[in-house]
Amino acid sequence: MSLDLFFYVVSTIFLVYAIILIFGYLLIGFYSIGELQKYLLKNSFTNYRLLASSPEAPPISIIAPAYNEAANIIENARSLLSIFYNSLEVIIVNDGSKDNSMELLTNAYDLYKTNFFVNEQIKTKEVRGVYKSRNPIYNKLVVVDKVNGGKADALNVGINVSSHNYIVCIDVDCILEQDSILKLVKPFLETRNKRVIAAGGVVRIVNGCEVAEGRLVNVRLPAQLLPRMQTLEYIRAFLLGRMAWSRLGGLMLISGAFGAFDKEIVIKCGGYDHGTVGEDMELLVRMRRYMEEQRLPYRVAFIPDPLCWTEAPATSEILDRQRNRWARGTIETLYKHRVMFMNPKYGVIGMLSFPYWFFFEMMAPLVEFGGIIYFTVCAIFGLVDYTYFLSLLLFIYTFGVLYSVFAILMEVRSYNQYTTRKDMARLIGTAFMEPFVTHPLGVWAAVRGTIDLLRKKNSWGEMTRAGFHKKETTPGGNSNPAATPVPAPVVVRKTGIEESGKVFSAAALVWLLILITLSIAEFAFYVSQGNANEALLKFISYRVWNDLVFFTKSLIFLFVPFIAIQFFSFRFSKIFLFSCVVLLSLLQAGLIIYYHKAGLLLGSDIFGYSQVEINQTLGSSGVLSLTTFLGVVVFLTLIIIVLHYGSRLIRLPGLVTIILTIVSLWSIFSGVIEVSPATGLKSDFENLMVLNKSDYFFNSGFQYVSGADDEILASFDLGKENTVFQYVDPEQYPFLHKDLNRDVLSSRFNVKESPPNVVILLLEGLGSAYSNDRAYLGSFTPFLDSLSRQSLYWENFLSQGGRTFAVLPAVLGSLPFGSNGFAGLNPLPQHLSLISLLKHNGYHTSFYYGGDASFDGMQGFLQNQGIDQIIEEKSFPKGYQKLPVFKNFTWGYGDKELFRYFHTLADTNIEQKPNLNVFLTVSSHNSFKINDQPTYEAIFENRLIQLRFNEEKKSIYRQYKDQYSSILYMDDAVKEFMTEYRKRPDFENTIFILTGDHRMPEIPMTTKIDRYHVPMMIYSPMLKGVARFSSISSHNDITPSLLSYLKNSYAMQLPEFNTWLGEGLDTLAGFHRNRFFPIMQSKTENRDFVLGNYHLNGSDLFRIYDGMDEEKVVNAKVKTRILEKAAAFKRRNRLMKPGSKLVPDSIYKKYTAKGNKTRTSS
């Protein structure tokens, strides 16, 4: 179960991540279209020639750092000097090249060393000299020779040397479009209300293009595969990604290959950071951060025109190193400026760009890598279906291709650079290949980059530039600067980690203390109620173990997000951790209270009820009250105080956190976390009490949400099932089978002329534990006991559910459960039932209930079958007294009032038709408040004496006096009902069927099966004799037997095929029969199955003995058999969808009278 939980959670995280990522890309794609169109239209008005020649154009300084660029330096410098711009300064910074770059430049441009004063506004490595040309043609040229310090340092020197207010940083070997500078500068001139701090443009791949004298002559697609794929990648990243972010005002990166900046802001921010490998991204983020912190209006401009052409890595080694650096650069920048993460103070960049970069740029390769590994391993070990795995891959792949094709389309519609058919076809072909080649390379390099960073291997590696083609530029990351070894900064502060470890271990310890304190409080409460426990040590040790298991398990789920958030904000991670502990503590306390109020563990049932039903149930149990609220407030305050001071006082070494986390992981992977019910304690109540309630809650919830069981069962071959039923078409009509026609009742009844009335009394909360002769708690139903002795009585009878929702579909229709109970299916499947079939045979059908019939979907269920009349709470006239209001809630009218009203109605409403009257009582429902309570409490006291209990036992029983009193009241009500009914003329021709809907869990149970063990009797003046049966039958058997009897004795018209789950009541004397009973404990939990005298509860097998006592056994063979039967049942159950057909139209139309509308009296 726990591994399942792990797999489920992890799979869900991966899938949700992938889907969010895909949606993010789609949004970005569409969002970029408008911006691109707008730019193109606006651009058509711009005459760039004006900017080039105007003396009013702002002077700019181009800074080009160079390291070992001797191969191309002269050509590159010439290219830069030929840029057409009125007021320009070209600064080439020789970053301590080891080749003869400086010599070549000096010779080519007739350089001399000037007495230039370098105003060191940004601290840099030593400048050896500033050179200018003696030739006035090259008066724009400034060459700076400096000590090697890396690209960032070289750029900073350029900034210090530059004499103009706008700087353009460029990789020296880039090939620029003719009007690149003009386009890049224009945004600085356009905006008045916001200061443009930086502008960037599109970088394209030059591989394959025709270049002559430093100029791009003809654009062609690269012939080599890797550059071609990067071409596509660049188109995608620049045309879609950057464009959208520019429109949003959240651009975080301007490619280091070519970008313009406002020098004043750059200097105020301290220039490029030479301590990071992603200096271009880092600078822009720092500039934006500065502007946001200064609250200055600003803009970062992006020009979608291809401005700069650069050579892409053509080998996988260089590509790998490039992507490795991009990953490191991204992480470093995000870490350094983590204060901006989700910080509204930083506007769009803090709330949108930063989280996007964190989750979808930085994390994407890691998640993708982890996801591939995870799903592959799962597929290999059969944890994930291969088809599913492959279909997931296909899903991701097709999306990748779609996104690329969309980017190509945008390129075609805008710049249309690759015009030849061949190029276009190859580009499209690349879109299909790229996910298999460069994408995995990129992902792997990014993963290794992250690992390298964590290992503080923060250098440029061993790359040596050997000319033009090894130059690297990023579309989505950082550009490669001069390949200079730079000292590595320490990325993660050690003190930060240690402090986090201490905070976490302290919070964990407090969390454990809270868990144990709550357990102690629970035990104290239990003992204070007069419950002694002989095996106290065992009792407590079970619970402590279970608390420890849950505690250990919970740690990893707290630790992972805690560390992730800590990466950005220590404060928030602490708040998160403490909030989680507070919430978990509240949940645990709430679940403990619920258990003691309801006698049940709260699990996935919470999913099976509507909000109204939950409110109704909680309201009736008195959980929602001012006292509870105050209690919560006090509890909450206490926890917060303990956490606050605890985390300060407790200073465990950070190592403790590591150990705890490892143990937590281990506990999840090992079986130790399995919630296994304890056995051998005094009662099932105690067995369950020792469980950690939160553990049960989460496990049960997970099981429900994941539907893990169903996945395995979904493929079960129904043909293999060993069953007595002859199924017709299991796939289409999963439950339709030939009628067994096992008539076990005809021989026990005298036959009358006319069909008998049938009265079914479904008695709320009536369990065999406290009813009839063999009640182990002593019988509190004297009348029913006496009636049973005049009836056919089934001692070992099972309800089909642990709550009321199951009783009507089971008793009246022998129907399956669906996902949340049959009556909860909406729309209801087309089905037959006792009501519809008896109605078809001339019966008048009615349902009587003192409460709100819409509860549990009862009204809809009954109306669907065309019931003639429903009497419920709203139907009662004046003169009837409702049950006492408790905590502002009452269930409606008590049982006595219900029966009284029935007899009043019957007096005036006796029809010639035979009647089917179904009653569901309500008085013995939680809160167990009845009218005339003192009388029944007195009867209860009297009953304790009659049962000869000693004082100690009496005091224990008195804890449940409300429960027992309500049972006594119900028994009395049935007695009055029967007494009154005897006076009716049709009494002699009436069959009474009495059974409990389930045993009330509020009185502690001893076994699992106890909850379903209910009395069942058929009483009638027509009975030939009385009998008691030990064999096991269930609610599902009532309808089949009753109908078989009526068919055979009164020639009723009934279908040859039906969908009854039950084989019919078992009237054989022996206990052991090989029958199968599925049971639904709550609306969401179908984990109980009985086969013969074995009971499977979850994964625990019990052997049932006569009297429905049971003990846990190990018998793999039997367990397999039950699991097979369960699988077949669940498979059928799954096939039954809301609104489906359980029976074909031909049968349904023939045997139902849809024309008769139900009358709900009010």
Add this chain to the structure above:
Amino acid sequence: MQEAFWPIIAASIFSILIILLLIYMVIFQRVTQVREARLRRWDSVADNVLMEAILFEESDEKDPYTDALEILESEKFHIPKQLTVIMQNETFRRRMMNKIVTAKRNVSGTASENLSRLFTELGLDLDILSMLSTTVWYKQATALDLIGFMKLSNYRHLVDQYVNDQSGLIRMEAQNAVLRFSGFEGLHFLIEAKYPLSEWQQMKFIDELSNLPDEEFKGIDEWLTSQNDTVVIFALKLIRIYHRFELFQEVLECLNHKNPEVRFYAISVLKVLPSAEAVPVLLELYPRETTLNQVEILKVLKAIASETEIGFLVGLLHDPHYTIQLEATRALQNVGPEGKEWVSKFEDADDYPLNKIIAQVKEEER
């Protein structure tokens, strides 16, 4: 969750979309190619007409008694029937429009006027009118641009209403058009200009005005008092470009403007209006100014300072900003022999950074 079908459905949808996009791309490229080929076929017809229009010359030997209608008729260009037919094609009309505009950019005088006439004769002015009547920003901006560029004086009156339009592009094109029609006179809209003039717009104005004869245009003094700071800056630029010395006093008044950017431009104008009168004003202003403006003041002082200001300039050689030290040294070096001597004999002249600064400044002099 692990239902195998949903990724398959999603993948199928993506695949269909891929196919649709590819089909669209193929069709788009095909349609573009066909259209281009057709337009190229028509180009020769269009180019002939364009060439004819550029080379067209009116006959000088007209009989003064010739009927006015006849004269008008004779002044029309010969438009081939084929062109009239293909002009019905929307794409070609746009192409023709662009061709005339491009041609007009490269010619002047009669040829340029002829092209404007051709534009009207082909009815393209009506296209412009319909573009102006839309609510699409770029169509309106194009229309306004072309009205001004083609000098469509019939539509001159339509332009004024857009000079204060809230759309930056429409406003800019309308203002340009006004300038094209009315030259310096057209600048009157500056008085009421509600929106800031971007640097780009100012550059365009200056470029447009540079084509006009340099005349003593009026109104600058009014613009200098505008509430719109960008108008003041633009006016200062005009004073600088056209050396309007008579506005010297007004410029001095701008030195007290609250916006440091305006003051910066006012200071820089003083470089081209050299007057000793400005010196005391600048010295008085200096301590209150931003560093950027202080540097600019020093640049002006370099041109106009006398030996009287040596003491002030020497005092700046200890300024914490090296740029100030550099500019002060430059100014001192320019004051005359006494200034140079001061620089050489300054107590810290041999220490960094002044030694480097002095070396640079001395080298600059050479």
